[in-house]
Amino acid sequence: MDKPDVNLLLRPLKAFQRRTVDYVFERLYREGVKRFLVADEVGLGKTLVARGVIALAIEELWPRLAELKRINIVYICSNGDIARQNINRLNVFDGGSGDSNHLAFATRLTMLPLHLGKLDENPVNFISFTPGTSFNLRSSGGIGDERAMLYQLLAGPWELNRDRHRRRIAKHIFRLGVERGNWAGYLDRASRVIEERGGIDKELMAAFLAELEGNGGVRQHFEELVEAVSARLPMHESRVRFLGDIRRCLARVCVWRLEPDLIILDEFQRFAHLLPADYEGSLPKAHGDSTTSPKDAEELFRILTGADGDRMDPRVLLLSATPYRPYTPRADTGEKSHHEELVRTVGYLLGSKEERDRFEEELRAYGEELFQAAAVGRGVRPDVVNALERRLRRVMVRTERLGAAGDRCGMLSPGLNATSPLATEDLAQFALVDGTSRALDSGEPIEYWKSAPYLLNLMDHRGYRLKERFVEEVRAHTSSTPLAQAVREGADALIDWSEIEQYAEVPPANARLRALVALGQPDGASGLLWVPPALPYYRATTGPYAKAGLQDISKVLVFSSWLIVPKVISVLMSYEAERQMMAGNVSSGRSYGYSEYSDRARLLEFRMSEGRREQMTHMTLLYPSITLAAMIDPMSMSRDGKVGELPPDHGTLAAVRDRVQKLIGPLLPADSNPDGPEDQRWCWVVLALLDQRDQAVRQWLDSTDDKLSWEKMVPARLEQGNFATYVGNLHAIVKGEDAEELGRPPDDLAEIVARIALGSPAVAALRALLRAAGNPQNVDDRVQLLAEAARVALGFRSLFNMPVVTAMVRREHPTDERGYWRSILAYCVGGNLQAVLDEYSHVLRESLGLLDREPSSVASELASEIAAAVSLRTVNLELDEITVDGRSGGIGLGERRRSVRCRYAMRFGDGRSEREGGLEPQETRKEQVRQAFNSPFWPFVLTTTSIGQEGLDFHQYCRHIMHWNLPGNPVDLEQREGRIHRYKGHAVRWNVATHVVATGLPDRLKLLDDVWAELFRLVQDAIGDDDELVPYWLIPSGRYQICRHVPLYPLSREHARYDDLKQKLALYRLAFGQPRQEDLLTYLQSRSSANPGNGFKPTFINLSPQ
Known part of the structure; x- marks a missing residue:
């Protein structure tokens, strides 16, 4: 296994992020700092910074791999959904290439025994925990799978299966809240997983039994529970306490066995109570020393973030935009103050009481200087500010987007600040x-x-x-x-x-x-x-x-x-x-009331009548024609109009129709009866004929892989059979096997196919995926893209099948029920669906962390996200x-x-x-x-x-x-x-698009290029700054802003509260680290000018990397 290409991994970082990564790495691995905090303002990509630090850390530790045996990266986050999402983003090996020489997973600390064997097989591991399920163990019996694993671990050593009576009672104790009929399945699954993974690590198992033996009350507690169950005594609380105890013992052993090298604590303020309060963070050094046995979650956390004497101490990287309460109103007397939280957090980072005391002295000097400067109307002495900044930068940095906007408003504008009149x-x-x-x-x-x-x-x-x-x-x-x-x-x-x-x-x-x-x-x-x-x-x-x-x-x-x-x-x-x-909706000849919603007909069903497929024209919406997706690109056509103007939709349709006519002309019969009736089957048959020679299409439709199978993507069982027949019919055309006679092609066939090229959800999705995945030419990649585009199209089917959507679309684009597919095409063309999916795919590719993934992996992740969003129930x-x-x-x-x-x-x-x-x-x-x-x-x-x-x-x-x-x-x-002022946000993209429309799309854009990547490069060249906050986070001069709306009632007290809040928003950073912040801010407000904060600008604490 090769070490990751660090330069490749760091390439996507913006300039300010790369500067932070280098700064953090120097502190952690060159200057001996053990704990470091990245406190960048919300939305500036702290996870990407952490990924960069991980890449450099692995490169640093790689030469010592023979000594270390493995490199373990542990990620801890209080939100399970975010933990599962970010462990993949942090995984620097996950390029979607199928490399199996690293392991990434999210789990509970006490489920680690199932993974330890795999950990030892891999040079690098990424493990994610949530503190609530991994450290707070005593008050909870854990989840069913966890208790089933514990039962299997102890079945032999504790003779749980010694006889039928003991086995029944032991299963009852460990079952807890699981239904009796389901518990056997949990036990079987745990046994199977343990067996599949080669059994439990012997060293860990021995340590676990020793830990239980050292806590003699645990085994005794179990035997008492056995007697209580036999006597039918109440024992629920006692049972939960026992399970919590054995989970805690196992967790302690797992922590020692894990041996982390780098620990990421994300949004750690949510579990800041786990941080050691003694600043030095002294830790037990010898496993099995009963005098240092952990008594609670805090002690368990101390062991994880400390050392066992045989390996180097882990480095701890903390991430949080709000690592301490930045502001404490006078009314919040029940909570720790901003001053207390700051001192505690910085004390933990500095690692010694002496360093903490010096920091408090500098903080006190800064506060005194603030009062004196405000009193006489002068600036704060730079030496006081610089001393505080230097000490803090040893253990933390913070970048703020507001610093990139000249007026510190950060592309934020006031919107509606009053309600409508009372009615x-x-x-x-x-x-x-x-x-x-x-x-x-x-x-x-x-x-x-x-x-x-x-x-x-x-x-x-x-x-x-x-x-x-x-x-x-x-x-x-x-x-x-x-x-x-x-x-x-x-x-x-x-x-x-x-x-x-x-x-x-x-x-x-x-x-x-x-x-x-x-x-x-x-x-x-x-x-x-x-x-x-x-x-x-x-x-x-x-x-x-x-x-x-x-x-x-x-x-x-x-x-x-x-x-x-x-x-x-x-x-x-x-x-x-x-x-x-x-x-005005009437469906099937009758109107429906609100409660009769489910009774309304859904027009995109796969109906059969006497063995015949009634609505094969649905395939115009669902079949991802690779010829139309790859040969026709409405983005490239938009450059043909005047600079600063968009061509009308009918003009683009006409241009597409001309191209379509050239593509389908050779496929149409030259001898059809001009007086015969039009055969509407041509509307979907021609799509299959266009793709007859495409190897990827044939391979996809021939595939028996469940993950690629088109017909198995339909969720409802009743529909799968009918849909398989529909797919089989189209498949036969692609293979040239269907000898069914077709009548005269519709006169407007080229117009219909042009609308399919622009508005079919399947074609638009395939084109967007081709663009996002770099237009791969590998057949296997294109097979995957076809399957994923079909999956997205079925998501759109769910949307357009909703009766309320059907009513609206048919009203806007009237057709009869059998022609509903035409209404959908008209709606999607009018809605610029291709541009919508291109923009969304570009945003997702970065937000899901897919920049360095293989094309098939990119397509799979994007399609899953798009389909889920469009078909939300x-x-x-x-x-x-x-x-x-x-x-x-x-x-x-x-x-x-x-x-x-x-x-x-x-x-x-x-x-x-x-x-x-x-x-x-x-x-x-x-x-x-x-x-x-x-x-x-x-x-x-x-x-x-x-x-x-x-x-x-x-x-x-x-x-x-x-x-x-x-x-x-x-x-x-x-x-x-x-929450909405972040990387490539909606306002930013609108400003980028406005700039480009005014200057024209660049000629260097090629067919199926990622248009949005090119737009941002173009605007970066034109107006970007050295930090690259502009244009990716900010375009201060742009027309579109983040709009703050505060609907205040006329004459209410909220007007005064809002004015006070805005003033404090401008000034609260001045009160950094000070006790009684509100009193200080009130004083500064009274001394400030009509434009609060400007006179004190040199005194804002600046913790950006220097």
Whole structure:
């Protein structure tokens, strides 16, 4: 196995990232620093920096491989999804070439016994853990697979299978929460995996048994549990404690056996409590010394990040944009202050109390100098600032994008800062919630009312006192006269389900919500199934993408501190989108109500009638013609128009039609009867004829590999058989075996094929994958690309098969039901689908870490992501139907909650879908929601709370952020906005495209080149800076900005709070490391000029690599 090519691995890094990598490596491997922190601002690619450090570390350690035996890279992150994602990004060997001489996996620390054998076989290993499952062990019994493995490990040494009675009890103890009928499967799987991997490492097994023996109470505890089970005594808590104890013993042994060389702690502030508090981080040196036996998670973590005396100490690289609380308001007295967290973190990095004390002295001197400088109106002495910066740079660096923007606004502009005026329905909402709250004595409702409408309908039954009391009163049939009167008088402010059934309009009834609708759901936006491309290849002249004001629409990320808000936004905006899409719809001769959604016909089914395939024209959407994808490129045609103008879609279609005519002319019969009827089968047959001589197409359709098999990509079993028949029919044409007589080709066949070349999801997907993968010529690679393009096309089939989408598309491009495929082609052409997929594929290739992968691997990863995003299942959220009896005046609450489909707008969280298109209901995970929001496809609006968003990005198609509620401090405001202010974000790409359209696409672009890679190179040459933050993160002079929207009510106290927040945002960095930050900032505010911060600019702490 060759060591990785470091120069190749470092090539994708931007200049400032490469400078950071070199700086960190020098500190860790040349200057003896053991722990180092990269605190780059959110969105600047800390994972890529870590990957560069890993590459240099492996190169450094490689000559010592015979001594070390293996190089272990350990990655620890608190989020399991991010851990699994980033372990692949950090793997410097993963070029998709199938090299098996390294190992990369995410696991639990206590599952390591299953992997140790493989670790010893490989020179380099990448292992990922999450601290919650690997270090906090005592209070949890672990997962089923973990306990099954432990059972198999101890079955022999502890004689668990000595007799039938003991075996039954032992299995019961280890089974814990697993269903009795499933436990045997867990045990069999564990036994099989252990056997397949050559058994458990003998050295580890011996150490584990010794560890258990050294903790004699563990074995005794087990025997007591055996007796308790036999006596049928309650023992659940005791059983969990026992399992936690043996997991802890195994974890300690695994830590010693792992022997890491480099440890990456990502977003470590989430588990900062594990860092040693004694600064020196003294560690046990001899395994088995009972006086240093770990007692808790912190001790276990200390062992992992320390040394065992036989190997060099591991280097620890910490990653976090917020390694300590950058700002602590006076009100947050229950939390550690910014000053305390900074001192603790820096003390851990410096590694000694003496160094920490010097740092505190310099920090104190800086604070005193700030006060004195502000008092007399002079600058802070440079020597004071420089001393602090020098000490910190020994163990940490931080790059900020704001430093690249001359005005420090960082391409951020104020958007909407006021709500729309109050409307009559808003006041009706207040009257209802106020009257209800008074009747139930549930507190002041003004903040509820300001945040969301229809609270009684949409609040969950638990979590809000108002709704809890309301449900109790109604269900107990003891609703007080005041409550009944309040609901009766406010009945018009409730959601009437009968109106939902008829797709009647439900007004927003909330000023903030109206402001969001105006921004995120402008007139006509519900007709857009994807965000228009930043660089369209032509101009739409008909359909929804031709409507004024929609060409540069962007998604909206909403942050709220109220849990009810994400639900309200999702329900009301998604319902309104569906209502608009269904307007005037009649399907199969009848109209349908809202609840009859599943009854509507789906027009892209693979129907059979008397053994014949009824809708082979579906294949125009699903078959990835490699001839059309490789020979026709709308991107190259867009250069033919005038500079600064896009050609109209009909002009591009005409040009494509001329090329198509030359391609299909030789394939058409010269002797067909000109008076005979047109044979529509030519529309798909001609695609097969075009590809008859292509070896990759033949090899793909002949393949029996399940991963490549086209017919097995359809998820519903009932459809697989029919689809296989459809595929077989097309396959026969490709092989020249189908002798079926065809009639006269349609007169507009060239026009149809031109539309297929531009708008077929399959052809567009294949062209995008060819572009992203470097247009490989290897047959095996092209086979993989064909299969992946077909997979993406089936994802689009799911989208266009949704009844609400069908209704909208057929309204925009009318056809009969059998001609729906023509409507889809017209829609996709108008929507510039090729430009959309080209842009999305370029973004994904970098965001998924695929730059150095092989073409087949690139195609597989891209297709999986695109297909998942485009076919995201609708999530159902529930509301209560509340009625008022006209006679008695009593309040009624529906026995079952009503379900509303949400897709246009969604909340960031898990949800459940309804039965859809033959598919069973299933869970939609929040990571799938984020995946779709980071795509051009729905949802267009995502609402979330601020909790747990560190490390997550939402920037790829979003440049609008709305603060539904103001955060408590300026750092939270900055962190929220950092979610969408990132590498090659939507605003950045629009500015790049605008620049290029104004100057014209470069002539050096060739057929199937990655157009976006070339655009960024072009703009980099024109306006880029030395750091390369411009143009990849910032284009300060660009028209498109990150827009901050704060919908404030007129005359509310929030105006003053917002002004104060903005001032503190400009100044809080000045108070770096100081106790009582808010008092200091208040003082600095009082001394600052009308443009806060400018006079103090030289005093901002600069920790960029020098």
